[in-house]
Amino acid sequence: MKSFVEYSSDSDFSIYNIPFGVAVFNKEYIGCCTRIGDQIIDLATLYDFGYFEEIEGLIDNVFEAYTLNEFIELGKPVTNAVRLKIQELLQEDSILSKDEKTIEEAFYDLDKVKMMMPVHIPNYTDFYSSIEHATNVGKMFRDPDNALLPNWKHLPVGYHGRASSIVVSGTEINRPKGQMKPGDVEKPVFGPCKQLDFELEMAFIINKNTEMGESISTKEAEDAIFGMVIFNDWSARDIQSWEYVPLGPFLAKNFGSSVSPWVVTLEALEPFRTSSPTQDPEVLDYLKFEGDKNYDINLEVYIQPENGDQNLISESNYKHMYWNMTQQLAHHTVNGCNVEVGDMYASGTISGSDPKSFGSMLELTWRGQNPITLSNGEERKFINDNDTVTMKAWAKKDGIRVGFGEVSGKIIPAK
Amino acid sequence: MKSFVEYSSDSDFSIYNIPFGVAVFNKEYIGCCTRIGDQIIDLATLYDFGYFEEIEGLIDNVFEAYTLNEFIELGKPVTNAVRLKIQELLQEDSILSKDEKTIEEAFYDLDKVKMMMPVHIPNYTDFYSSIEHATNVGKMFRDPDNALLPNWKHLPVGYHGRASSIVVSGTEINRPKGQMKPGDVEKPVFGPCKQLDFELEMAFIINKNTEMGESISTKEAEDAIFGMVIFNDWSARDIQSWEYVPLGPFLAKNFGSSVSPWVVTLEALEPFRTSSPTQDPEVLDYLKFEGDKNYDINLEVYIQPENGDQNLISESNYKHMYWNMTQQLAHHTVNGCNVEVGDMYASGTISGSDPKSFGSMLELTWRGQNPITLSNGEERKFINDNDTVTMKAWAKKDGIRVGFGEVSGKIIPAK
Numbered sequence: 170m171k172s173f174v175e176y177s178s179d180s181d182f183s184i185y186n187i188p189f190g191v192a193v194f195n196k197e198y199i200g201c202c203t204r205i206g207d208q209i210i211d212l213a214t215l216y217d218f219g220y221f222e223e224i225e226g227l228i229d230n231v232f233e234a235y236t237l238n239e240f241i242e243l244g245k246p247v248t249n250a251v252r253l254k255i256q257e258l259l260q261e262d263s264i265l266s267k268d269e270k271t272i273e274e275a276f277y278d279l280d281k282v283k284m285m286m287p288v289h290i291p292n293y294t295d296f297y298s299s300i301e302h303a304t305n306v307g308k309m310f311r312d313p314d315n316a317l318l319p320n321w322k323h324l325p326v327g328y329h330g331r332a333s334s335i336v337v338s339g340t341e342i343n344r345p346k347g348q349m350k351p352g353d354v355e356k357p358v359f360g361p362c363k364q365l366d367f368e369l370e371m372a373f374i375i376n377k378n379t380e381m382g383e384s385i386s387t388k389e390a391e392d393a394i395f396g397m398v399i400f401n402d403w404s405a406r407d408i409q410s411w412e413y414v415p416l417g418p419f420l421a422k423n424f425g426s427s428v429s430p431w432v433v434t435l436e437a438l439e440p441f442r443t444s445s446p447t448q449d450p451e452v453l454d455y456l457k458f459e460g461d462k463n464y465d466i467n468l469e470v471y472i473q474p475e476n477g478d479q480n481l482i483s484e485s486n487y488k489h490m491y492w493n494m495t496q497q498l499a500h501h502t503v504n505g506c507n508v509e510v511g512d513m514y515a516s517g518t519i520s521g522s523d524p525k526s527f528g529s530m531l532e533l534t535w536r537g538q539n540p541i542t543l544s545n546g547e548e549r550k551f552i553n554d555n556d557t558v559t560m561k562a563w564a565k566k567d568g569i570r571v572g573f574g575e576v577s578g579k580i581i582p583a584k
Numbered sequence: 585m586k587s588f589v590e591y592s593s594d595s596d597f598s599i600y601n602i603p604f605g606v607a608v609f610n611k612e613y614i615g616c617c618t619r620i621g622d623q624i625i626d627l628a629t630l631y632d633f634g635y636f637e638e639i640e641g642l643i644d645n646v647f648e649a650y651t652l653n654e655f656i657e658l659g660k661p662v663t664n665a666v667r668l669k670i671q672e673l674l675q676e677d678s679i680l681s682k683d684e685k686t687i688e689e690a691f692y693d694l695d696k697v698k699m700m701m702p703v704h705i706p707n708y709t710d711f712y713s714s715i716e717h718a719t720n721v722g723k724m725f726r727d728p729d730n731a732l733l734p735n736w737k738h739l740p741v742g743y744h745g746r747a748s749s750i751v752v753s754g755t756e757i758n759r760p761k762g763q764m765k766p767g768d769v770e771k772p773v774f775g776p777c778k779q780l781d782f783e784l785e786m787a788f789i790i791n792k793n794t795e796m797g798e799s800i801s802t803k804e805a806e807d808a809i810f811g812m813v814i815f816n817d818w819s820a821r822d823i824q825s826w827e828y829v830p831l832g833p834f835l836a837k838n839f840g841s842s843v844s845p846w847v848v849t850l851e852a853l854e855p856f857r858t859s860s861p862t863q864d865p866e867v868l869d870y871l872k873f874e875g876d877k878n879y880d881i882n883l884e885v886y887i888q889p890e891n892g893d894q895n896l897i898s899e900s901n902y903k904h905m906y907w908n909m910t911q912q913l914a915h916h917t918v919n920g921c922n923v924e925v926g927d928m929y930a931s932g933t934i935s936g937s938d939p940k941s942f943g944s945m946l947e948l949t950w951r952g953q954n955p956i957t958l959s960n961g962e963e964r965k966f967i968n969d970n971d972t973v974t975m976k977a978w979a980k981k982d983g984i985r986v987g988f989g990e991v992s993g994k995i996i997p998a999k
Contacts, residue, residue, distance in 0.1 A: 291706075291747065291748060292746060292747055292748050297831060318829050318830060319765075320763075320765075320772075320826055320827060320829065323763060323765075323771075323772045324763050324772075324827060326827070326830075326831055326834075327831065327834055328743070328744070328831035328832050328834055329743070329744040329745055329746055329834065329838065330744055331707060331744055331921060332706065332707055332747075333706060333707050333921070333922050333923070333924050333927075334796055334921055334922055336796070342796075343796065343797035343920045345919035345920055346918055346919055346920070347918060347919045348735075348738060348739050348868065350734075350735075350738075356738075356865070357735070357738045357739075357868065358868075359868045359869070359870060362919075381749055381751070381757075381758065381839070381840060382758035382999045383999070384999075405919070408919070411735055412735060412739060412741070413830070413831075413832075414733050414735065415733060415741075415828070415832070416712060416741055416742065416743035416828075416832040416833065417743050417828075417830070417831040417832025417833075418831065418832075419741075419742055419743055419744065420915070420916070420918070420919040420921065423744065423919070423921040424796070424919040424920045424921050425796060425920070450771070453763065453772065453773075453774045454774070455774060500835070501835070503761055503762060503835070504760035504761055504762045504777075504820070504823070504835040504838070504839040505758045505760055505761070505839045505840070505998075505999060506746060506748070506749055506835065506838040506839050507748050507749055508748070509748050512748075583920075584797045584798070584799075584920060
């Protein structure tokens with residue numbers, strides 16, 4: 170496929186992508202959009218000019234919204250039809266390519282828009298599905314010889330996180346204050362956290378509401394997943410290690426999480442399907458699945474200090490995930506827990522087996538023992554004030570590139 | 585004070601209460617309401633008849649809503665003024681008492697309304713703030729000699745729960761299915777949970793939105809708390825004990841939680857303020873507070889089997905709480921976690937020191953070792969299918985009674 174919109178061959182936003190997001194256009198109004206190359210396309214205007222007329226089930230004003238939730242809720246028959254129609258319209262010699270008026274009104278240069286949170290998130294869950302990450306953490310904090318807890322290979326361990334503090338890429342994050350108990354003091358102390366970390370994750374977004382008591386099987390799961398984003402699960406390690414027993418992470422996580430603004434659909438990721446690591450022991454029936462349920466998505470993490478360049482510090486891949494999305498969703502709902510449109514389900518930190526692929530400072534520096542040296546000569550055990558952490562994600566195969574862009578967040582001093 | 589509406593002296597809904605809720609009236613329309621005795625009062629109709637005219641800051645149509653969120657968000661200057669105005673209007677010889685037309689249109693008999701969820705809950709957190717409960721659990725599952733974990737007396741331990749599955753009293757709950765690993769098997773098994781439990785809790789509801797990075801101090805906390813409800817945190821103990829390490833409870837809790845429909849304001853609870861248990865060791869500065877921050881609220885739990893009577897099985901009191909609401913909220917936000925209008929923060933199971941005051945079957949039967957005998961001769965270690973669990977809460981002092989009514993839920997077989 171070739172588009173009439175020109176873009177670089179290494180653009181994440183090729184004609185094979187067609188992601189969805191929400192933007193403020195020209196500082197004026199907010200609406201749903203897609204992107205090709207560095208052009209942002211206002212979908213409400215495309216709608217108004219009649220380009221989606223033949224799509225059954227699409228409703229008026231669904232793109233004139235502050236979130237994608239209403240659109241997503243229409244379900245895959247509609248959202249897929251819209252995506253394919255946009256893809257058709259963006260090809261060279263399409264009707265749209267000759268419609269200068271619509272192009273003038275609906276297309277915006279990247280620097281004329283500000284991206285917003287793509288969805289309202291009613292509920293957020295974080296899984297813990299990378300075996301390398303869980304093993305690394307277990308080695309550091311528990312028993313190097315029995316790093317994985319007994320339940321880990323039998324179910325995708327997860328916990329509920331805080332939805333209110335999930336923000337879009339570009340939002341600054343205050344260093345959290347809290348209680349910590351360093352090993353060398355008798356009583357806990359209070360202050361700005363000293364071990365601020367990122368977690369390299371991806372998250373998927375749900376397109377339906379279920380009733381309490383209903384479950385979604387591994388077979389049904391993909392129909393319920395609209396798409397994915399990059400997810401940075403900021404973590405305060407010193408607060409976490411003091412607070413987390415016995416009920417799990419709380420203030421160490423809920424001060425902020427950052428997501429990329431573009432939701433890439435599962436359909437756009439289809440060419441990048443791949444197999445998962447072998448699950449041994451065999452899982453219970455409700456967690457069994459057929460076919461390739463993982464995706465080969467390259468992941469990168471960069472740290473940029475206040476007065477320095479971006480430093481690539483981790484290269485990982487989503488395909489390392491031991492538990493896949495269909496298993497996560499089947500497990501989450503097997504007890505009858507109801508899901509809601511816009512729910513976000515994050516993977517947990519995605520580490521590979523190579524130390525350069527670890528997805529957190531905790532693992533990269535092995536709890537601060539092996540600091541990272543940045544290009545400006547500074548060392549990092551964890552994240553400093555005014556550091557910007559950027560994560561990128563993209564898939565590439567047979568000349569086709571589909572990417573997520575980036576999620577970026579700067580840590581500013583504690584209030 | 586005496587009302588022109590007659591009610592029994594043991595009614596929870598005396599003229600001193602004036603709680604807020606949301607009802608379906610005559611199966612026709614939904615709106616915000618209050619209650620006195622067994623009369624439900626449609627607040628939109630009172631508004632339409634001009635009874636709230638002098639209240640500054642009250643906005644049109646705020647009572648014609650499916651939730652109390654918009655009303656609550658107006659803040660205490662407005663919500664307190666509305667409550668006091670209703671209290672004035674309900675007194676004998678008030679203008680309203682002589683306004684037959686308004687009474688006919690705005691007052692409904694209890695059996696003509698169906699109560700709904702009072703608020704939309706953007707975020708839900710469950711604390712673990714009863715020292716007796718935490719000690720009991722620690723004795724059973726960990727070390728009887730070191731039942732409390734080291735952090736417990738230094739911070740109000742809490743975790744994020746699932747907001748989507750919080751339902752109003754009267755909603756039936758399916759027994760959850762899930763993975764369990766009984767001690768006598770080598771591999772986990774799947775099926776309906778066999779150790780279904782309740783947890784006797786109360787929860788408070790927030791009336792403001794804060795920005796990320798902001799905190800609410802113990803001093804500011806009461807202004808941010810609109811009111812309270814009874815909260816039943818249904819728990820699947822066998823699922824919980826297998827899944828909860830290291831990230832906390834998940835599917836053992838998120839299949840359903842039940843709340844009472846009436847939000848009782850902090851102002852209505854004012855006469856029942858009481859001191860808290862002494863906190864030793866001394867807490868960090870941000871957790872210190874002045875004055876009585878606890879409330880003397882009687883709590884009861886009943887089990888009713890399918891073909892039998894209600895059995896009173898626990899009598900507890902909210903005043904047992906080691907950590908109070910102002911500390912819970914100050915802790916939750918000290919890291920900059922933002923709160924939202926309608927957020928629900930539950931206390932954790934409220935047990936006293938007397939075994940008859942334990943707030944869960946887990947504790948009452950000591951993990952099933954000492955079953956409870958019901959009046960029909962049946963025994964219960966945990967909750968059976970078709971059992972109804974009802975919790976009641978009320979405060980009483982100097983002839984004044986203010987109560988919550990009840991939260992009731994029936995367990996139906998797994999789907």
